[in-house]
Amino acid sequence: MNTPLSELAQQNIIKLITTNKLDPGDKLPTEYELADRLNVGRSTIREAVKALASRNILKIKQGAGTFVSSERGMIKDPLGLSLINDDVNLAFDMINVRLIFEPEMAALAATNATEDDCAVIGEACTVVEKLIENSNEYSREDSAFHEAIARASGNKIIDRIVKVIHSSVQKNIFVTEDSLKHDTLIYHRQIFQAIKDNDIVGARCGMIMHLNNLRNFILKKRKP
Amino acid sequence: MNTPLSELAQQNIIKLITTNKLDPGDKLPTEYELADRLNVGRSTIREAVKALASRNILKIKQGAGTFVSSERGMIKDPLGLSLINDDVNLAFDMINVRLIFEPEMAALAATNATEDDCAVIGEACTVVEKLIENSNEYSREDSAFHEAIARASGNKIIDRIVKVIHSSVQKNIFVTEDSLKHDTLIYHRQIFQAIKDNDIVGARCGMIMHLNNLRNFILKKRKP
Incomplete structure (x- = not known):
């Protein structure tokens, strides 16, 4: 569909976006200006803009113009998991991936988190606690907690990959049992405290314990 | 742009694709049949098919029909890294992510690889060796070696994530120095042999050594 x-x-x-350091929400030059600047026809620009919009790099607002997307170029289900029809096993694969990845991410956050990062993680921790105490659904806010730690790791690829993983976790989580809620309360707090204290081993172990509880739960659901 | x-x-x-177990390359019913089956208008089907094509789930071939895409729902640059303008630091973040991820992936492959998996990994190993011996570019074939190990891990999410990582590595590799080529020859072979021998520790350590050599190289390139 895309021409060269x-x-x-x-x-x-x-x-143009990167060299001018345009931020999400910033407006792009008009189609006419872009065609002029990049020295191509307006139909080519229109095609390119549509393709970038489908990649969530740009956002087209009818009548208002074209803007840098707040999705930062990340699309829904980037791993194509919706094509895999195997929910318990997929959830098990996913928790194994998280156990490889997130303990090291927490350890990096314990080294690199700024005061601002810690404030965001602490706030995300409190939000989840309140939801659990009021027996509300909290899976999106749980992702926000883990994504805040990813950002605090200081590694931009980890930041992106954890967003990818968690956008996939949503559809594979058929869990959040009462026993898991209790563990979440304990381990989220422990992970947050360890990151705040620059306690690398504590952050790593807190994350292992937290995810391993979820893993045990999924393990029981699998056919023997 | 997408209506509900x-x-x-x-x-x-x-x-429809997953329940009918359609494979990449399989043809979808016509627009007319889809509209009838899903009980919606043809314009809705057309919009949905276009959106799925932009997500690389479907492939539209003019005049021939619509097919399941061989890209398995994975798009170019799914992490949106092209929006980050920071090449050496990004390469460093990437090698750190690979060091978290790929040693465990190699260990899993040493447990789970079938004979067929081993044949594919061995073949990929040989292809890279020949390219290096003839002083040819080999970054794509290097990715194929790592992706074959990911598949052999038996974890479907690892398979997808490594594809994501390596589609991003391509643009961040400004390396492949002579010293790295020599190391690649040694460690690819060692990793392959360990996987074949179900030698978990050997596979993990081989991968750590291999990636750490690349990391040291990138480290030298960073501003002090």
């Missing part, structure tokens, strides 16, 4: 010209225009529009 | 109706039609088309 449109591909090139896409790359040039991305370059 | 089109969103729902997308989900139903995905369900």
Whole structure:
């Protein structure tokens, strides 16, 4: 569907965003200006802009113009998991991946988290606690807690990958049992405290304990 | 841009693919049949099919029909890294992520690899060796070696994530120095042999050594 010209225009529009340090929400030049600046036809620009919108790099607002998307180029279900029809086993694969990844992420956060990062993690921790205490659904806020730690790790790829993992966890979580809620209360707090105290081993172990409880739960659900 | 109706039609088309176990390359029913089966208008089907094509779940071939895409729902640059303008630091973040992830993936492969998996990994190993011996570029084939190990891990999420990581590595590899080539020859072979021998520790350590050499190289490139 993409012509080579449109591909090139896409790359040039991305370059324009990065070199001008445009932020999410910033407005792009008009189609006319872009065509002029990149020295291609307006139909090529239109095709490139549509393709970048489908990649969540741009957002087209009818009548208002084209803007840098707040999705930062990340699409729904980027791993294509909706094509895999195997829910308990997929949940098990997912928790194994999280056990490889998130303890090290927590350890990095314990080294690199700024005061601002800690404030965000602490706030996310409190939000989940309140939801659990009031018996409300909290899976999205749970993801926000883990994503805040990913950002605090200081590694931009970890930040992105954890967003990818958690956008997939949503559809694979058929859990949140009462016993897990209790564990979440304890271990989220412990992980947060360890990160705040620069306690690398504590942060790593807190995350292992937290995820392993979830793993045991999924393990029981699998066919023997 | 997506209407709720089109969103729902997308989900139903995905369900149709998974419940009928359609493989990449298989043809979908016509627009007319889909509209009839899912009980929505043809314009909704057209919108849904276009959206699924932009997510690489479907492939539209002009005049021939609509097919299940061989990309398995994975798009180019799914982490949105093209929006980050920081190449050496990004390469460093990436190698750190690979060091968290790939040694465990190699250990899993040493447990779970079938004979077929081993044949694929061995073949990928040989291809890279020949390219290096003939002083050819080999980054794509290097990715194929690592992706074959990911598949052999038996974890479907690892399989997908490593594809995501390596599609991003391509653009961040400005490396492949002679010293690295020599190390690649040694460690690829060692990793392959360990996986074949069900030697978990050997596979994990081989991968750590291999990636750490790359990390040291990137470390030197960073500003002091």
